[in-house]
Amino acid sequence: EYLLDQNGRRVAAFGYWAGYAGAAVALKCLAAQMRGGIAGPLTVYRSKDALEVDVAADLGNARPTVIVIGAMGRVGTGARDLCTSLGLSVTGWDMAETAHGGPFPEVLQHDVFLNCILAAPGCPVFVPASATTDPRALRVIGDIACDPTSEFSPIKVYDRTTTWNAPALRVHDTPPLDVTAIDNLPSLLPAESSEDYAAQLLPSLLQLNDPSAHVWCGAGEEFDRQTAPMRKDMP
Template identity: 40%
Template sequence: MHLHLRDEARESERRTPITPADAASFIEAGWQFTVESSAKRIFSDSEYRDAGCNIVAPGSWTSAEGDTVILGLKELPETPPALANRMIHFAHIYKNQFGWREELERFKNGGGTLYDIEFLVDANGRRSVAFGYWAGWMGAALALWRHLARAQGHDGPYSSLQSFESRMQVQQEIEKLAGSAATLPRCIVVGAKGRSGSGAIDALKIAGCEITEWDKEETVDLDRRTLLAHDLLVNCVLMTGPGLVLATPDDLGSAGANITTISDVSCDPLSEYNPLPVYRAPTSWERPFIEIGRNGSGNPVELTAIDNLPSLIPREASEDFSSQFAPVLLRFDHGEEWQAAKQVFAEKMKQAFG
């Protein structure tokens, strides 16, 4: 098997699906591993070279031999128009997003196959690999950092975010602010039992906050008044259908509503199933927080909803993901996860082109 790890097209994307240490294990198993040079990847070219990988120029995947498997994380650049290889990455096109048909047409033109990482699932439909824990951790940490900073007259992570070399940079800021805080926020995590929820809880524990943990059992008959009585809300619910609404704009300003900071880790504002219909578009690294209203006491309510949170802590996110992904990748492409992803690709191709 020949794997080719491409340089990411997004300038802000520093994560990698396979670390140098895990790449070395594939080479030991007899796989050929080619890695494109990258000036932004959290692990250096030399680390991959020392692991036994062959280092090549960025973008050289476009001329790879037909049996080479092209591995990446995020979406491909717009060219070439024909894709002939088997390709592994998060494509974000299977929910009929803008340009989905045009992206699949590139595979039709070249005869290649997409194995979308999001659709690597087991027989029970559970995802085999995900960045969920670090999405929850980073989303909650940002909200907590901003909440504590604002209470003490500081900006905190209010604008112009850049990726951190490690989570300790964020943790140290929170610990410093928590140490000088007059009071700590009462926090609630909804979707607490999932990967993202567990990450969010661990982040909030850095400051020693009081944390309420809700999951499906607590949201069947939602006590919105109790939810809004908290100071900081982290939403980690994965919505698969309509029904759950955590808060509306009117709810935020109702009597007894104390919420001043919201982190929507799930970040699905464009979906009709969005449980937080209080904003219309994701926030960004340039502007992580937006004001969405006033609470019951008249204080501003701020929200963060960044759709690529794990990219902010690329080292921990990559190490965690790679440890999950490596054993799955060793089963390429006969494992049940790969067959599931291949089936979804075939179904979407049929939907697009008949």
């Protein structure tokens, strides 16, 4: 995470496939809910095509509405692409749409909300605690950013991550509201996520012996900053 380009952006990240897989899991949670149940264990998929076929079969003729916040980033782009591949209606929000700080009643007007923004100071609340009992169409929250224990979490209806064995956490019964928040989503698509990450990282690896390469100079400087206290105490 310390390999950054000149704009401070990570040169390699799993974000796109986290978004893609996270959107798929949220839709599977919705499909299970529509059948009167709750989502069961997940499994690895051989390809994104296999994942799309599985989600499409789960949804059947249902065409839920989806809102993605953080839609222009890596994670949000992956989430939008999965939904678009299934022919779903997607509302994409980013900084411009959330700059006013809330409240955001539009989130509750969609069937599925996909959060692709990391919790950080100043992050607005997209889903307040009152959302469980407020009038809403919202049935599933996919917290792809997955930071429920942070005081800055924009989703206030849950407090713990979910797992591959139990991907959905029901936070309200009538009408149902499920949250899915899994912290290793790219593992659902190991082939695509690994190949993509390797392709992103390769140009920087080829500069490893270049002492002037920005990526490695920056990483070295960060290493020195982090280890300075330890070196100070060394004899």
